[in-house]
Every structure is written in structure tokens, then in C-alpha cells.
Amino acid sequence: MTKKINNIVILGGGTAGWMTAAALSKLLNRSEINITLVESEEIPSVGVGEATIPQLQLFNALLGIDENEFVIETQATFKHGIMFKNWKQLDHDYIHPFGSIGIPLDGIDFYQYWLKLSKLGKAESLDNYAFNSVSAINKKMMRSINVPNSPLNDIAYAFHFDAGLYAKYLNKFSMKHGVNHIVSKVNKVNLIEDKDSAKNGFIRSIELMNDQTVEGDLFIDCSGFHGVLIEQALHTGYESWSHWLPCDRAVVMPTTSTEEAVPYTCSTAHTAGWQWKIPLQSRVGNGHVYSSRFMSDDEAKKILLENVTGEPLTEPRVIHFKTGVRRKQWNKNCVAIGLSSGFIEPLESTSIHLIQSSISRLMSLFPSTDFDKTDIDTFNRQSMAEQEAVRDFIIAHYKITERDDSAFWNYCRNMDVPSSVQKKIDLFKTNGRIFRENNELFHESSWVAVMVGQGLTSKHYHPLVDAMPVEEAQKRVEHIKHVIEQSVMKMPTHTEFIQKNCKAAS
Structure with a gap:
């Protein structure tokens, strides 16, 4: 008879630990399963203000968390996308918006018509046809309302x-749902030592500094x-991706708020990396991600302080990291979630989503004490595919650039990339085509926004676009732009929306 899991131990708090504890305590039968979270107060949190993608709404809804309460309690603001500055070239910017870009016309993706009209000089910047880009630039925010055939009917944020x-x-949520909380550091990890057992090498227990x-x-x-x-106990191994993503450090520092919070994250490229700016209600989160091969810590701090x-x-704090992934994110009876499973720089705000998806995957493949190898292999295969897809999207930001003003950008522009990235680039270069494979996180619209924004051009466009006369295509594209503009005009400002619905205490 299959024996059920009775005791779950989560090592580490922070965002990953407490998201895991909250989800498991909400979804599992707490009368049968004990959940214990062990964390040390001596280990600081890495984050300095966090940016997310829309899927976090699903996680909070799963827990039954009221969104306004969440925004108030976390000093949050809203986000329609990411503004990229100086990535294609100096003094150039574009937005990677959430949601769609335009709407399909006669069954063909909008961007294919845009590609044709742009070549003819009959279309504006792609940003002007994305609702989220226009609402971000105009500092507007609201939740979806029931307006048929309007972008206000489905607002991504x-x-x-x-x-x-x-x-x-x-x-607090987890403790209310019965999670045991222990504050102490780990002194020793005890493994099962029985060569005749299928569980030889599994984790038996952890000994803490508090005895x-x-x-x-x-x-x-x-x-x-x-x-x-x-890693330290099970020696799982780590696959480095630093040859494609050479940034390996970040200097971080929060600052006071001096201006109105905008509903987008700002990512500004510098000579050997990039800087984030994340506006909260109470402060601003700042960080400069850079490559130590091309820039010293002191220079990186100087650039951050000047910008x-x-x-x-606080004083600027340097964080060291190594981009890559654990070779197995589930090894024996241990599942790694969060930074312990791997790290991809936060250029597209994917860190919390990867935590969330790992939790969801664990729930889907939740084990018995038999720890079936097929389940574990499936978890690891899906986890690796997801991490690689996110990795590829981040690599594209560095590879597709016209910058040649520093050794770092010359390296990135000329580096060999995974075949999965090169295939996407080559496919777009021919007929502007993009295909989403294996349910990868970023949709076609995201790839289009970044490829076009970074300066990649296509020789041709989808041939079926020519079935529509140019004048008709231009008219319909202009109508979409007009509808977006009119819709954004009806929205309250980001500041007004927060003041009315979810203003945090000063």
C-alpha cells in the first residue's frame, strides 16, 4: 500500500519559502500532513523591491488573498510592462508590454500587417498599437471592466x-493555516545510510543550531x-549559463521616492549590464546588474549612484550570482524552489513566477513516500524546459543589439547562442514568423516586442497579408490605434487608482 507523505520540511523563508508554505498549507489536508518551515534570521533577503509578471494574480487568487489588501500590505504599485532604455542603441527605448499587440486581422497576427506597413512607411512605432504600452506611457491604471470589443475588457497587469x-x-497566512515555524540555522543534514534500501542517500533529518x-x-x-x-548535502550539480549570460553580480540599493510612481519597470542598459528601477509606494528599488569580467565593483557602484x-x-550592497540551473531540481526526496533551483537575472521579472510554477508542478506531481522515479523525471524535465525557455528569451535581449560602444556589448552581439535562440532569430529574419513551442512562458507578442524593439528586422512578412489592400490594412490598423488611445483616455491615472483603492499607510 502506498504510504502518504506525513511531514514536509521547508528550509528557508523569504519569498520562495513562504510562498511554498502558504500554497501547501492551503491546498494540502492539514489534518494529515505536518508542514515545518525552518529559517535563519541571520540570512538576509536578496531582493530590493520585486517586479512580477501577471501570473502572480493567479497565485494570490488561489490563496484567497484580496488584491487591494495585498497591495496595501506590500507597499505595491502596478505594472503594465517593462521600459527598455539603451538596449538597441544609446538614446533608444521601447516597451515590452503585457497582453496583446493589436488584434488579429482576418486570422493573421496583427504584427504581420504592421511589418508590411512599417516597410512602406505607413505605420508608427509598434508601441502605439499595444494597449499596455500606451497605458504605461500615459501612467494609467484600472482593472478590467465589461466593455465589449474594448481593450478595457481584458487588462493585463x-x-x-x-x-x-x-x-x-x-x-502570517501560513501560520494561520497551521505551518510550524522554527527560527534557527542548520548545523547538519543527516542522510539515510542503507545501501540495501531504495532510499539510500535520501535526507532523513536536519539538525539545527538550537539543538x-x-x-x-x-x-x-x-x-x-x-x-x-x-547541493551541499545531495551534491546535485549545477549547469552554468554564464557564457551566454555573462552578468554575474548586482549592486543593489533602495532610495526614497521623489516622483510619481509609474506603472512599469524601467531597465536601462549601461556599458557592462543594466540597471533596474522599481517604484513602490514607499520607496524605489534600484539595482545595477553587471559582468565582473568587464566592470569592477567600484565602477558598478559609481554608475548606480549616479543614476x-x-x-x-542603505549603503550599496554587492550580490554575487552565477546564472544557470541545478542539474536536477528534484533529487531523491528534496525539491529545490527559488534561487536554490537556479538563477536567471531578473531582466524580465521571472523569479517569482518560476517559484510559483515550481509549486504548481510539485502539487501536480505530489509524491508518496515511494518517490516514483517517473514523477521525479517528469518534474525535472518540465522544470528544465521552462528554465531554458526563459533563459533563451533573456539571451535574445543581449544578442539582438546594435550597440558597439563597449567590450561587453561587442561580446554579447557576437557570441554564439543556443540553437533554440538562433532558430527563433532566423525564423523572424525571413518572414517575421514566431512560434511558441512547448507552452513556453513568453508568448509571440513578447518575442515580437523584444525583437522589434532591439532592432531585428525581417526581409518579408506573412504572404497572406497581401490579400488585404494596403489602404484597407492601414485603415484598420489606424482604427486599432484610435480605439487604444480612446480607451486609455477613460482610465484613471496610476496614482489616482491607488489612492482610491489601495493606498498604503505612510
């Missing part, structure tokens, strides 16, 4: 928030870059 406050919020020993059936490693369980607004709230 995400959040900027304080990741530390979110962890505290989920801490407690915590036993478990399933261990979830949310210990961050340290990978205390998945922030407001007064620093």
Missing part, C-alpha cells in the same frame, strides 16, 4: 512590491544560492 513584506504577509532535530519525508530547499540541501533618484536608504 502585474505588480511592483516589497518582497520582504510579501514574505511577512505569507508568514532541535527536524525529521521529514519530503524536504523543500528554499535556502537560496547556498542550496544547503539540494538613481532620491536619497539612498
Whole structure:
């Protein structure tokens, strides 16, 4: 008879640990399963303001969290997309918006008509045909309302928030749902040592500095870059992607708010990396991601300090990382979630989504104490595919550029990339085609926004576009632009929306 999991141990708090604890305590039968989260107060959180993608709404809804309450408790603002500055070339910017770009015309993707009209000089910037780009630039925000045939009927948005406050919020949520919370550092990880057992090498327990020993059936490693369980104890191995994504450090620092919070994340490319700006209600999160091969820590700090607004709230702090992925994110009876599973720089705000999707995948393949190899292999295969798809999208930002003003950008522009990235680039270069494969995270509209925004051009466009006369195509494209503009005009400003619905206490 299959034996059920009775004890789950989560090592590490922070966003990953408490998201995992909150989801498991909400979804599992708490009368049968004990959940214990162990964290150390001595290990600081990595984040300095967090940006997300829209899928976080689904996670919060799953937990039954009121969105306005979430925004208030985490000092959050809203986000329609990402503004990229200086990525194609200096003094150039574009937006990667959430949601769609235009609407299909006669069954053909909108961007194919845009490609043709743009070549003829009869279309404006692609940003002008994306509802989220226009609403971001105009600093507007609202939730969807029932207006047929209007972009207001389906508004995509995400959040900027304080990741530390979110962890505290989920801490309270989890404790109400019965999660045991222990504050202590790990002293030793005990493995099962029985060569005749199928569970030889599995984790039996963790010994803590407070002299407690915590036993478990399933261990979830949310210990961050340290990978205390998945790597230090189980020696799972790590696959580096630093040859494609050479940035390996970030200097981070929050500052005071000096201006109205905008509903988009700003990513500004510098000579050896890029800088994020994440506006919260209470402060601004700033960070400069860079490659230590091309820039010193002191130079990186100097660039950050010269390009922030407001007064620093802390001293600049340097974080070291190695872009890549754990060779197995589920090894024996241990599942790595969050930074312990791998790291892809936060250029497209995917960190929290990868936590969320790992939790969802674990629930779908939740084990018995038999720990079936087929389930584990499926988890690892899907996890790797998802990580690689996100990796490819980030690589494209670096590879597709016209910048030649520094050694870093020359390296990125000329580097060999994975065949999966090159195939997407080559496909777009011919007839402007993009195909989403294996349910990858980023849709065709995201790839179009980045490829066009970074300066990639196509020789041709979809031949069926020619079935529509140029004048008719131009008329319909202009109508879409007009509808977007009129819809955005009806929206309240981002600031007004927050003031009315979810203003946090000062």
C-alpha cells in the first residue's frame, strides 16, 4: 500500500519559502500532513523591491488573498510592462508590454500587417498599437471592466512590491493555516545510510543550531544560492549559463521616492549590464546588474549612484550570482524552489513566477513516500524546459543589439547562442514568423516586442497579408490605434487608482 507523505520540511523563508508554505498549507489536508518551515534570521533577503509578471494574480487568487489588501500590505504599485532604455542603441527605448499587440486581422497576427506597413512607411512605432504600452506611457491604471470589443475588457497587469513584506504577509497566512515555524540555522543534514534500501542517500533529518532535530519525508530547499540541501548535502550539480549570460553580480540599493510612481519597470542598459528601477509606494528599488569580467565593483557602484533618484536608504550592497540551473531540481526526496533551483537575472521579472510554477508542478506531481522515479523525471524535465525557455528569451535581449560602444556589448552581439535562440532569430529574419513551442512562458507578442524593439528586422512578412489592400490594412490598423488611445483616455491615472483603492499607510 502506498504510504502518504506525513511531514514536509521547508528550509528557508523569504519569498520562495513562504510562498511554498502558504500554497501547501492551503491546498494540502492539514489534518494529515505536518508542514515545518525552518529559517535563519541571520540570512538576509536578496531582493530590493520585486517586479512580477501577471501570473502572480493567479497565485494570490488561489490563496484567497484580496488584491487591494495585498497591495496595501506590500507597499505595491502596478505594472503594465517593462521600459527598455539603451538596449538597441544609446538614446533608444521601447516597451515590452503585457497582453496583446493589436488584434488579429482576418486570422493573421496583427504584427504581420504592421511589418508590411512599417516597410512602406505607413505605420508608427509598434508601441502605439499595444494597449499596455500606451497605458504605461500615459501612467494609467484600472482593472478590467465589461466593455465589449474594448481593450478595457481584458487588462493585463502585474505588480511592483516589497518582497520582504510579501514574505511577512505569507508568514502570517501560513501560520494561520497551521505551518510550524522554527527560527534557527542548520548545523547538519543527516542522510539515510542503507545501501540495501531504495532510499539510500535520501535526507532523513536536519539538525539545527538550537539543538532541535527536524525529521521529514519530503524536504523543500528554499535556502537560496547556498542550496544547503539540494547541493551541499545531495551534491546535485549545477549547469552554468554564464557564457551566454555573462552578468554575474548586482549592486543593489533602495532610495526614497521623489516622483510619481509609474506603472512599469524601467531597465536601462549601461556599458557592462543594466540597471533596474522599481517604484513602490514607499520607496524605489534600484539595482545595477553587471559582468565582473568587464566592470569592477567600484565602477558598478559609481554608475548606480549616479543614476538613481532620491536619497539612498542603505549603503550599496554587492550580490554575487552565477546564472544557470541545478542539474536536477528534484533529487531523491528534496525539491529545490527559488534561487536554490537556479538563477536567471531578473531582466524580465521571472523569479517569482518560476517559484510559483515550481509549486504548481510539485502539487501536480505530489509524491508518496515511494518517490516514483517517473514523477521525479517528469518534474525535472518540465522544470528544465521552462528554465531554458526563459533563459533563451533573456539571451535574445543581449544578442539582438546594435550597440558597439563597449567590450561587453561587442561580446554579447557576437557570441554564439543556443540553437533554440538562433532558430527563433532566423525564423523572424525571413518572414517575421514566431512560434511558441512547448507552452513556453513568453508568448509571440513578447518575442515580437523584444525583437522589434532591439532592432531585428525581417526581409518579408506573412504572404497572406497581401490579400488585404494596403489602404484597407492601414485603415484598420489606424482604427486599432484610435480605439487604444480612446480607451486609455477613460482610465484613471496610476496614482489616482491607488489612492482610491489601495493606498498604503505612510
